[in-house]
Amino acid sequence: MTVSSPQGLVQALEKRSADLRRFLIARTGSEAEADDIVSELWIKVNAIHSGPVANPKNYLFKMANNLVLDRRREIQRRERRERDWSSARYGTSSSEIPDEAANAEQLLIEREDVERLSKAIAKLPAGARRVVRLHKLDGLSHAEVAQRLGISKSAVEKHMAVAMTHLRRLLAAEVSPHARRLKSGGGPDDIETGAKR
């Protein structure tokens, strides 16, 4: 089973690569970035050792979408790290890559993030808050949350969607030194600055 499945995925990737590229262009707003990610996908798919995949199309699109998310996160992290880093230590070039998890500043930032999120979660409508807790924090799947609360899976998804729009609004409205990254950034400009470094 380890032999047949990656080959199946490779075939699926061959078949879907035009669709994936189109999706990635729409998702990132940049042909160059889409091409980068498609080649990353090739490398990843060829390196996978896993069991058979039930729905290769869904799997590949999810994987592509996750790669986009990871890149966005990395850019945000880097921007923020540089901002905090240069404000903490003058005279340091902004192209430094400091260690990520090691220092006390990092822990402070984390605490701040967690407090911000926690306050926003507390302001959610009760139903949405309960679903966020079970799905995002306790890590239950949509189906498990539905069963636990005795509601349908689509009701769980509706609660989650409400929760996400509320959280976004609550966090964006906040006047915090770090709120900047929650505004509509991540456009083509940001991507290019990120890639150059």
Next chain:
Amino acid sequence: MIDDHIYDEAAAWLVSQFDDAMDWDGFTLWLEANPDHRLAFDELASVDAELSQYSQLLLALEPALSPPQHSNPARWRWLGGFGGVAIAVSLALVLWLQPARHALPIQVYRSQPGKSVVVALETGKILLAPASQLSVQGANLALQGTAYFDIAHRPGRALTVSAGDFKVVDIGTRFAVSNETDGVEIAVAQGSLSIASDRLTKPISLTTGQELRADRSSATVRVITVDPQEIATWRTGKLEFDQVPLALVARDLSRYSGERITVDPAVAGQPFSGVIAIGHGEAPARTLAEILSLRVKRTDGGVRLEPRRF
């Protein structure tokens, strides 16, 4: 300013990604229809990623769930059919159980860069790697960073360790867990344990010499065979790398040596494989530089690895 209804649509797409029936072609068309769609989606995805990243810490701050937490609704209706007595009994039971859940204190252990910490629990001993954090609430543990667990076997008593999207259930084993920015790894040095996750279709068990690897950058979870002697080698002062980009190697070395090590962007992506002895101060950075023919430059906060100029 992006319209609220665009955020509503974006949230619906974001949520349906967890579904196997996600309509990716429809999502592509929606994204193509208006560039704001992509921006709105990115914003929501960023909030979603933060929730996942901090899930364990957020969970610790959330109040206990209100009843009926463990009951299933059909059962409640069934009890209702038998009149008030059954309901009163169930409520009393829930009210009695609820404060007990509240009362369990959460203890947080945190290690500084360059220093490991031993956490002695009733059930066993945990070695917390530098710059890591372990929160303990009864038999429920949550880890950020890396740790080695040595848990004594006690019949009927299980310990759970949450690490990112994964939950390890153990009844007496030696194992290592790391929950880092780049992914989760769980390796068993002795015994066996069970691992549950949304990312697995069903819980799997790992035994001596097996390691689960789940990179953040990929949707796959792999199980590989490892030498039980080589698990969590950081305990004995060795860090092993296998094709790891230099920037991440530097991050780990900083963490274990306590010295801030940075890398010039020109070589940050260069992969490194090998074993580095963890020493204090500059020593590990010098070893690494020697192996890779890099230059070590002192900066005001630590050292920096740069390409050599010829």
